Amino acid sequence: MAFLSDTLARVKPSPTIAVTNKARELKEAGRDVIGLGAGEPDFDTPENIKQAAIAAIAAGETKYTAVDGIPALKKAICAKFERENGLRYTPAQITVGSGGKQVLYNALVATLNPGDEVIIPAPYWVSYPDMVLLAGGTPVFVEGKMEAGYKISAADLEAAITPKTKWFIFNSPSNPSGAAYTRDELKALTDVLMRHPHVWVMSDDMYEHLVFGDFTFTTPAQVEPGLYDRTLTCNGVSKAYAMTGWRIGYAGGPVELIKAIGKVQSQSTSNPCSISQHAAVEALNGPQEYIAQSRVAFERRRDLVVAALNACPGITCPTPEGAFYVYPSIAGLIGKTSKGGVAITDDEAFASALLEETGVAVVFGAAFGLSPAFRISYATSDAALSEACARIKAFCEGLH
Numbered sequence: 001m002a003f004l005s006d007t008l009a010r011v012k013p014s015p016t017i018a019v020t021n022k023a024r025e026l027k028e029a030g031r032d033v034i035g036l037g038a039g040e041p042d043f044d045t046p047e048n049i050k051q052a053a054i055a056a057i058a059a060g061e062t063k064y065t066a067v068d069g070i071p072a073l074k075k076a077i078c079a080k081f082e083r084e085n086g087l088r089y090t091p092a093q094i095t096v097g098s099g100g101k102q103v104l105y106n107a108l109v110a111t112l113n114p115g116d117e118v119i120i121p122a123p124y125w126v127s128y129p130d131m132v133l134l135a136g137g138t139p140v141f142v143e144g145k146m147e148a149g150y151k152i153s154a155a156d157l158e159a160a161i162t163p164k165t166k167w168f169i170f171n172s173p174s175n176p177s178g179a180a181y182t183r184d185e186l187k188a189l190t191d192v193l194m195r196h197p198h199v200w201v202m203s204d205d206m207y208e209h210l211v212f213g214d215f216t217f218t219t220p221a222q223v224e225p226g227l228y229d230r231t232l233t234c235n236g237v238s239k240a241y242a243m244t245g246w247r248i249g250y251a252g253g254p255v256e257l258i259k260a261i262g263k264v265q266s267q268s269t270s271n272p273c274s275i276s277q278h279a280a281v282e283a284l285n286g287p288q289e290y291i292a293q294s295r296v297a298f299e300r301r302r303d304l305v306v307a308a309l310n311a312c313p314g315i316t317c318p319t320p321e322g323a324f325y326v327y328p329s330i331a332g333l334i335g336k337t338s339k340g341g342v343a344i345t346d347d348e349a350f351a352s353a354l355l356e357e358t359g360v361a362v363v364f365g366a367a368f369g370l371s372p373a374f375r376i377s378y379a380t381s382d383a384a385l386s387e388a389c390a391r392i393k394a395f396c397e398g399l400h
């Protein structure tokens, strides 16, 4: 349609949202569907956070606020960065947006010029490439192979850097693979970045709290303080406190960049929801028990799903360190045909036949830039996960 912009023509709608919608449609049509597509905790927002929001409404905190966050929330975010990441930021170095997504997007809009390159390890969160394209930049992909736990190496990163590189987007634990970099693995990457002072680091720490066993989370500016002046450390309350609907994300970084992000926000959406900001203050400053409880549940589910998927013929599922996703390879299934007669030519055909024939909704790997694979979000009940894995196994056994 000629009326729409050329910029819009460069991007595609979010495939994860498309899968969630398709699963919902089938459900509404009476089909027995198990949705493993959505990337949000199935737990309710903790009660103390809800009460803080109710108190904010009662106190009349229902008006415009400062564009990039109320002082109390910026203070709580500074305390969080120091307490959990050993990073010192002043309130002037903090920006708050309507979800982590908005903060990342505004940062790209505020900094990218045509021709600027942004390095994105694959498999990647579906929004990174399209956000870069919308902002006028060029995504450059670096593949993290399954054999390497879906992580990239220092040499991979070094090879992708050019004089045009503006940002390196780092996401650990990762959506979609759940892979998380150890301090040493991250240090190898930050050593490369230290040799290329024109490259800035956008660290998306959204799944920081969801790491399992004795894994310790670290973030680039913490591991290499020499990167502090060119790192935007991004985070949010969505996944850590089951607050996806509240829409609060934030970042810490150099003052000039933070001001530029605020400028974009001031001319688009203005402040994030005032009530949600008060709820986020309670999330960050209040009791933190929820985090440990959810971590225990997610670790149990990860183990359940990894074991069940590895029992499916043709599927190989590495054990990720964190988040609430697994990213199994289906290399062993390509070329087969389903009971329903669908040729499994790629991961999109696999996911679509799986949904049609078993009612299990997963997201195909091509959406995340690494095939043939698929993503399962295990943020759902143990019973639903067991049933879904049993159906996937039956589906794989039925292939010929």
Ligand SMILES: Cc1ncc(COP(=O)(O)O)c(C=O)c1O
Binding pocket: 039, 098, 099, 100, 101, 102, 125, 171, 174, 175, 204, 206, 236, 237, 238, 244, 247, 248, 249
């Ligand atoms: C890696 C990653 N970053 C950022 C976000 C955005 O989170 P929010 O809901 O706060 O916008 C998500 C959400 O799925 C994500 O998976």
